[in-house]
Amino acid sequence: MFGLDNILHIREDKVTPYDKESEEPVLRRGICTGELVAGFCSLRNGRFREIMLITSEDDLKRFCHRYAVDRTAMKEITAG
16 A cells, blocks of 8 residues: 555655754765765854755755755855
């Protein structure tokens, strides 16, 4: 009745907005490998909360949809 594919599909469609008062959406790029990770940065202390590894444009679209993020509002930071 509820296979794994159905469960994963249901979870991906769920929108989970982030707290805009305390966090901002960011993309963090690794300095050595260029690995791209989407997450949220605390406005209070600057701490990065890693959410999802981005390996394609579809991953980025999925992240933006899931967390109700405007792609143009995301800033990119460098980890190193």
